[in-house]
Structure formats: structure tokens, C-alpha cells
Amino acid sequence: xxxxxxxxxxxxxxxxxxxxxxxxxxxxxxxxxxxxxxxxxxxxxxxxxxxxxxxxxxxxxxxxxxxxxxxxxxxxxxxxxxxxxxxxxxxxxxxxxxxxxxxxxxxxxxxxxxxxxxxxx
Amino acid sequence: xxxxxxxxxxxxxxxxxxxxxxxxxxxxxxxxxxxxxxxxxxxxxxxxxxxxxxxxxxxxxxxxxxxxxxxxxxxxxxxxxxxxxxxxxxxxxxxxxxxxxxxxxxxxxxxxxxxxxxxxxxxxxxxxxxxxxxxxxxxxxxxxxxxxxxxxxxxxxxxxxxxxxxxxxxxxxxxxxxxxxxxxxxxxxxxxxxxxxxxxxxxxxxxxxxxxxxxxxxxxxxxxxxxxxxxxxxxxxxxxxxxxxxxxxxxxxxxxxxxxxxxxxxxxxxxxxxxxxxxxxxxxxxxxxxxxxxxxxxxxxxxxxxxxxxxxxxxxxxxxxxxxxxxxxxxxxxxxxxxxxxxxxxxxxxxxxxxxxxxxxxxxxxxxxxxxxxxxxxxxxxxxxxxx
Numbered sequence: 001x002x003x004x005x006x007x008x009x010x011x012x013x014x015x016x017x018x019x020x021x022x023x024x025x026x027x028x029x030x031x032x033x034x035x036x037x038x039x040x041x042x043x044x045x046x047x048x049x050x051x052x053x054x055x056x057x058x059x060x061x062x063x064x065x066x067x068x069x070x071x072x073x074x075x076x077x078x079x080x081x082x083x084x085x086x087x088x089x090x091x092x093x094x095x096x097x098x099x100x101x102x103x104x105x106x107x108x109x110x111x112x113x114x115x116x117x118x119x120x121x
Numbered sequence: 122x123x124x125x126x127x128x129x130x131x132x133x134x135x136x137x138x139x140x141x142x143x144x145x146x147x148x149x150x151x152x153x154x155x156x157x158x159x160x161x162x163x164x165x166x167x168x169x170x171x172x173x174x175x176x177x178x179x180x181x182x183x184x185x186x187x188x189x190x191x192x193x194x195x196x197x198x199x200x201x202x203x204x205x206x207x208x209x210x211x212x213x214x215x216x217x218x219x220x221x222x223x224x225x226x227x228x229x230x231x232x233x234x235x236x237x238x239x240x241x242x243x244x245x246x247x248x249x250x251x252x253x254x255x256x257x258x259x260x261x262x263x264x265x266x267x268x269x270x271x272x273x274x275x276x277x278x279x280x281x282x283x284x285x286x287x288x289x290x291x292x293x294x295x296x297x298x299x300x301x302x303x304x305x306x307x308x309x310x311x312x313x314x315x316x317x318x319x320x321x322x323x324x325x326x327x328x329x330x331x332x333x334x335x336x337x338x339x340x341x342x343x344x345x346x347x348x349x350x351x352x353x354x355x356x357x358x359x360x361x362x363x364x365x366x367x368x369x370x371x372x373x374x375x376x377x378x379x380x381x382x383x384x385x386x387x388x389x390x391x392x393x394x395x396x397x398x399x400x401x402x403x404x405x406x407x408x409x410x411x412x413x414x415x416x417x418x419x420x421x422x423x424x425x426x427x428x429x430x431x432x433x434x435x436x437x438x439x440x441x442x443x444x445x446x447x448x449x450x451x452x453x454x455x456x457x458x459x460x461x462x463x464x465x466x467x468x469x470x471x472x473x474x475x476x477x478x479x480x481x482x483x484x485x486x487x488x489x490x491x492x493x494x495x496x497x498x499x500x501x502x503x504x505x506x507x508x509x
Binding site: 010012013016019020023056083084104105106108 | 286287288290291293294295297298299301302305325329
């Protein structure tokens with residue numbers, strides 16, 4: 001199963017995501033803002049199969065963290081969780097190669113299907 | 122002044138006339154006295170001379186008065202003409218000094234009426250037109266201020282709805298997520314606990330729908346409701362909507378039948394948004410129809426359009442409600458026994474969305490025997506060419 005780095009500034013959402021993803025058999029590492037994401041990924045690039053990042057977080061947003069990672073040559077597939085129902089402005093972030101926007105509240109069936117698609121089942 | 126001259130002229134004329142009449146009367150008096158002397162034979166030579174001289178004097182007087190009358194008439198005439206000319210000039214000046222500012226005001230009013238709140242007039246001219254211009258500018262200023270306040274309030278409202286919707290979404294994600302988590306372990310819950318969790322979940326989903334609807338409405342008001350159309354087969358959208366609704370329909374023992382023509386042309390559609398409209402129509406049918414009702418979705422080509430009908434055999438909609446059914450916060454009367462979780466916004470949003478696609482949505486109903494909601498979407502051009 002996949003090694004997933006999950007970032008959200010809400011502890012309850014992190015707990016929810018960790019629980020559901022682990023129930024699906026994934027290995028989950030968590031971060032509470034974009035800074036932590038960048039540190040965790042750059043410490044050992046390639047150690048994650050997927051990034052699941054909240055778009056809006058204090059200190060550094062998921063989008064800014066992803067931009068920094070892409071600039072550092074990190075190509076790990078990324079899903080952006082967004083409270084905006086229009087999925088943020090997709091066209092504005094086309095350079096970040098975002099695999100999909102996951103709207104809140106999270107439809108876990110769709111999320112799991114997307115993860116399976118991105119990590120080869 | 123010229124009128125004064127005319128008055129003086131007329132007065133002088135009257136005085137001269139009086140003098141003339143007095144002098145003439147005196148002359149006649151002398152002539153009569155001379156004629157009496159002549160008749161009596163007193164100094165006849167002097168009497169004759171007097172008579173002749175008085176007659177000559179009266180002729181002179183008549184000539185004089187005639188000249189005086191002509192001069193006075195000329196003077197009065199000239200005075201009147203000069204007065205009229207002066208008055209005409211004065212009025213022309215007055216009118217032109219009023220006309221310009223009035224024309225400006227008329228033009229500015231027209232622009233203000235057509236929504237140009239920046240328009241102002243130059244204040245000047247006569248005091249009346251200046252006052253009018255000043256009042257106009259004050260009015261325009263006030264209108265602009267109020268429009269500004271209204272726009273600011275609208276923006277604050279939109280911003281509030283966007284922020285509230287965003288901020289509420291995270292806690293709702295937690296509530297819905299954990300409720301779902303509990304239901305995943307349903308076998309460890311008592312039936313009562315499971316039912317309780319389902320109630321939490323139902324209400325959370327309702328809140329999410331309400332939030333989404335409010336958000337769409339705020340976007341629609343702000344002109345920011347957008348679609349991302351792509352060539353799409355309506356059949357797959359109908360199937361997806363049906364799949365989304367399956368559980369709710371089953372829960373009420375309602376049967377859903379799909380009848381989609383095989384040669385259905387593609388439409389240019391935002392898949393999420395058209396699916397949203399279809400789910401909204403099916404949700405309404407699900408909630409307003411009784412247990413065991415029959416619901417049908419039919420799709421067919423109709424000229425250059427694709428027509429999708431959502432038909433139910435439920436209680437129908439009374440004519441007076443049908444009229445307003447696409448307006449905001451209009452909700453059907455579902456009767457006391459039914460649980461209807463709508464927001465009263467779904468159809469208003471559906472209408473906006475279908476119209477953004479260049480299509481139309483309408484409803485027909487026979488109270489007592491059901492309702493039909495019809496969506497019409499333009500078929501894609503090359504498909505349309507084939508249809509001809």
C-alpha cells in the first residue's frame with residue numbers, strides 16, 4: 001500500500017484522514033503546515049508515494065509548499081484538499097501538477113479511488 | 122427708461138392738446154365778439170380785421186398742433202419700438218442664459234437615469250438655474266454615496282458567505298467523516314446508536330448542501346458562477362446522477378427508470394454542474410413523492426437540442442406554486458407526514474446553471490398525478506449539423 005504524507009492544520013481532520021487511510025492499509029505520516037511538509041519531503045525525497053495537502057494552512061499553505069517542492073525537483077503526485085468547492089483556481093496552479101482537488105467535506109470513496117489510481121492500486 | 126420716455130411723450134401730447142383747445146376757444150370768443158360789434162355797426166373796420174386775424178391765428182394753431190401731434194406720435198412710436206427691442210434683447214439674453222444650464226441638466230439627468238452616477242453639472246447662470254444645478258449635483262452625490270454603500274454591503278455579504286462557507290466546511294468535514302467512520306463499524310453499534318449516527322450524518326449532509334447552495338447563490342449574485350463546459354454525453358451524466366441517488370430512492374422504495382435514446386448527441390456541459398442539476402431534480406422527486414413512487418428520466422434529441430425530462434407520479438405541484446417554483450426560497454408543500462430536507466434554493470440555482478449553459482429549464486404538473494421537469498441543452502454544433 002502507499003506511503004502518504006497528509007497535511008492539515010486541523011488535528012481532528014488529520015486524525016480522521018489518518019484513521020481512514022490506515023484502515024485502507026496505507027502508511028500515513030502527518031504534518032500540520034506547509035513548512036513541515038517541505039522539511040519532511042526534502043529530508044528524504046522519494047520516501048512518499050503521495051502528498052495529500054490542505055490548500056490553506058497557516059505559516060505555509062499546501063499550495064506554497066507544493067510549489068517549493070516542485071522547484072526542488074520533487075515529482076511526488078499531490079492531491080490538494082480544498083474547502084473551496086470550485087477546487088481553487090485550477091488553471092492558476094497548472095505548473096504544480098496537481099493530480100486532483102479533493103473538496104471538503106471529503107468523499108472518501110472518491111479519495112480512495114484517486115489514491116489507487118495514482119499509486120497503482 | 123424707454124417706457125418712461127413714451128409716458129413723458131404721451132403726457133406732453135395731452136398738455137399741448139389742452140393748450141391748443143384753450144387757445145382755439147379764446148380765438149373763437151374774440152371772433153364772436155368782433156362779429157357782434159360788426160352786426161351792431163360798432164367800428165366795423167376793426168371788427169373785420171379782428172375776425173380775419175382770429176381766423177388766421179386758429180389756422181396757425183391748427184398747423185402747430187398738427188406738427189406737435191406728429192412729433193409726439195413719432196417720439197412715442199420710437200419709444201415703444203426701442204422699448205420692445207430692448208425687452209426682446211433682454212428676454213433673449215435671459216432665455217439663453219437659462220437655456221444652456223437647463224440643456225446641461227436635461228442631458229445630465231438622462232445620463233444619471235441610465236446609471237452614470239459620476240455625472241455632475243456646471244453650476245452657474247441665473248440664481249434659479251444655479252440652485253437647480255446645485256440641487257442636481259447634491260442628488261447625484263447622494264445617489265453615488267448610497268450606491269457605493271450598497272455595493273460595499275453586497276461585497277461584504279458575498280465575502281461573508283464565502284468565508285463562512287469555507288470556515289464551516291472544515292468542522293463539517295470532521296463531523297461527517299467521524300459519523301461515517303462510526304457507521305463503518307455498524308456491527309459494533311446498537312440499532313439505536315446506528316440510527317443516531319445516521320441522523321447526524323443526514324443532518325450534516327443537509328448542512329453541506331445548504332452551504333453549497335448559499336455559496337452558489339452568492340457566486341451567482343456576484344456574477345462569479347462559472348461553468349467549465351466540455352463535450353459530454355448526457356447518458357453518462359444521467360447514469361451518474363442515478364447512481365448518486367440510488368440509496369435515497371431505495372430507502373423510500375421508489376423505482377427509478379432511465380430511458381435514454383441511443384443516438385443522443387453530445388452537449389457542451391460542465392459535468393459536475395449538470396450532474397448537480399439532475400441530482401437536485403431527483404432529490405426533489407425523492408423527497409416530495411410518497412413511498413413507492415415511480416420516477417423516470419427520459420433523454421432524447423429534439424431538433425438542435427437534447428431534452429432531459431425528470432418525471433414523477435407524485436402529488437404534483439399546484440399551479441400557484443408552479444409559477445414561482447424557480448424562485449429562491451420557494452418550497453413545495455410536502456404535507457405534514459413527509460420529511461423534506463431541501464433548502465428552497467436548489468431550483469433557483471439549477472435554473473442559473475442551465476441558463477449559463479445556454480439552455481432552459483421548465484416544469485409542468487398535474488396536481489394529483491405528478492410533475493415533469495424538463496431541461497433543454499443545446500447539442501454540440503457538429504452533432505446539430507448531422508441532425509439537419
